Amino acid sequence: MTEQAYRRPAAGTHPANLSPEYKSTVARSPSKPAVILPQTLSEITGPLRREERLDAGESDLTKQRMAAPLGERIIVQGRVLDEDGRAVPQALVEIWQCNAAGRYHHPGDQHDAPLDPNFYGGGRVRADEDGNYRFVTIKPGAYPWGNHRNAWRPAHIHFSLFGPAFATRLITQMYFPGDPLLAFDPIYNSVPAGARARLQSSFDMEATQPEWALAYRFDIVLRGRNATPMENA
Amino acid sequence: MSHALTPSQTIGPFYFGTLANTYRAELAPPGVAGERIELAIALHDRDGAVVPDGLIEIWQANSHGRYNHPEDRRNLPLDAGFEGFGRASTDKAGVARFGTVRPGRVPWPQGGLQAAHVNISVFARGVLNRLATRLYFDGDPALAEDPVLKLVEAARRPTLIAKRDGGGLWTLSIHLGGAHETVFFDG
Numbered sequence: 001m002t003e004q005a006y007r008r009p010a011a012g013t014h015p016a017n018l019s020p021e022y023k024s025t026v027a028r029s030p031s032k033p034a035v036i037l038p039q040t041l042s043e044i045t046g047p048l049r050r051e052e053r054l055d056a057g058e059s060d061l062t063k064q065r066m067a068a069p070l071g072e073r074i075i076v077q078g079r080v081l082d083e084d085g086r087a088v089p090q091a092l093v094e095i096w097q098c099n100a101a102g103r104y105h106h107p108g109d110q111h112d113a114p115l116d117p118n119f120y121g122g123g124r125v126r127a128d129e130d131g132n133y134r135f136v137t138i139k140p141g142a143y144p145w146g147n148h149r150n151a152w153r154p155a156h157i158h159f160s161l162f163g164p165a166f167a168t169r170l171i172t173q174m175y176f177p178g179d180p181l182l183a184f185d186p187i188y189n190s191v192p193a194g195a196r197a198r199l200q201s202s203f204d205m206e207a208t209q210p211e212w213a214l215a216y217r218f219d220i221v222l223r224g225r226n227a228t229p230m231e232n233a
Numbered sequence: 234m235s236h237a238l239t240p241s242q243t244i245g246p247f248y249f250g251t252l253a254n255t256y257r258a259e260l261a262p263p264g265v266a267g268e269r270i271e272l273a274i275a276l277h278d279r280d281g282a283v284v285p286d287g288l289i290e291i292w293q294a295n296s297h298g299r300y301n302h303p304e305d306r307r308n309l310p311l312d313a314g315f316e317g318f319g320r321a322s323t324d325k326a327g328v329a330r331f332g333t334v335r336p337g338r339v340p341w342p343q344g345g346l347q348a349a350h351v352n353i354s355v356f357a358r359g360v361l362n363r364l365a366t367r368l369y370f371d372g373d374p375a376l377a378e379d380p381v382l383k384l385v386e387a388a389r390r391p392t393l394i395a396k397r398d399g400g401g402l403w404t405l406s407i408h409l410g411g412a413h414e415t416v417f418f419d420g
């Protein structure tokens with residue numbers, strides 16, 4: 001059996017594909033187990049996006065339009081690292097979110113809440129050599145969805161990361177600490193109980209800027225590498 | 234292991250428009266070596282309904298079989314302007330389209346080569362974890378010896394094989410469930 005370059009996720013980390021409380025999973029989750037694949041060059045390489053040019057303004061979602069968006073300005077920062085605590089240098093971090101009223105800049109979002117002409121809701125940043133990233137944005141609102149009666153998504157920011165390989169690709173969501181809606185959210189609760197809290201950011205007083213903005217910290221941990229080379233049969 | 238892995242969540246329905254403007258359906262600018270191909274990747278749910286709010290990403294080697302990545306240390310040419318990464322949303326008909334070049338073959342760790350393939354990630358509302366699969370090319374004589382296809386039961390192999398639809402257009406239907414459920418990989 002070939003050693004895997006990237007460790008398999010520990011049991012109890014990711015949601016089950018079929019999480020029936022989240023109704024959309026019923027018709028959109030494979031019923032057969034994934035075929036276990038030895039990692040080859042196809043899996044241990046992946047898009048690094050190093051040549052993607054980022055505009056400095058992309059990390060400040062409050063400055064992408066004519067004026068400041070409505071809502072509570074916040075700083076969201078953290079570190080991209082692997083399971084061994086090693087930084088993922090230069091990681092491309094992409095985020096998207098709704099506005100302060102809970103409405104996405106998206107034609108399909110029919111929520112009866114105002115669009116904010118000064119808030120688009122998409123951002124990108126490249127982490128530094130130590131994996132540190134930082135965004136300035138506004139706190140997203142809660143929004144209703146049709147999953148069940150009186151269903152509301154807790155405030156969240158969507159995150160997308162590539163990491164060093166095809167095998168490390170991750171899309172997730174960041175939540176805010178102590179949100180009372182977390183207890184009722186089938187998407188958050190699709191994550192096994194022992195791992196859920198990792199999706200909550202923490203309030204960061206140290207990074208909070210006086211007279212300006214609260215800060216939240218969200219570290220993102222991608223799959224770590226096995227110590228042994230992958231071709232040790 | 235000192236740090237615990239961040240769990241996965243769905244991309245949700247509203248990424249389009251706000252997920253930053255990094256869509257790249259055209260992978261190979263003029264001048265990139267290789268056979269030009271178009272890919273049409275259709276996404277269906279368990280009941281056969283199209284998935285119009287999905288996101289498909291592809292990752293592939295260039296026509297020489299070289300990945301643009303430091304882990305690929307083989308002495309094969311890299312093509313300027315060709316990263317090998319594409320990202321496209323599915324449209325109302327559930328189809329994501331890419332323009333690229335046919336990839337070359339890449340090695341199998343125990344020796345020999347894999348058949349030419351494109352690596353695919355599938356994201357959608359209702360999909361809580363990234364689903365990884367592959368696209369192979371119908372009629373490729375190397376399919377019979379591909380070590381990954383050999384891991385898949387014969388009856389399910391066709392779910393991974395794109396068909397040529399005339400003029401360089403290759404189509405593949407990905408089914409998230411149902412009788413034609415696609416083979417997904419845990420790599």
Ligand SMILES: [Fe+3]
Nearest residue numbers: 156158245247
């Ligand atoms: Fe959302």
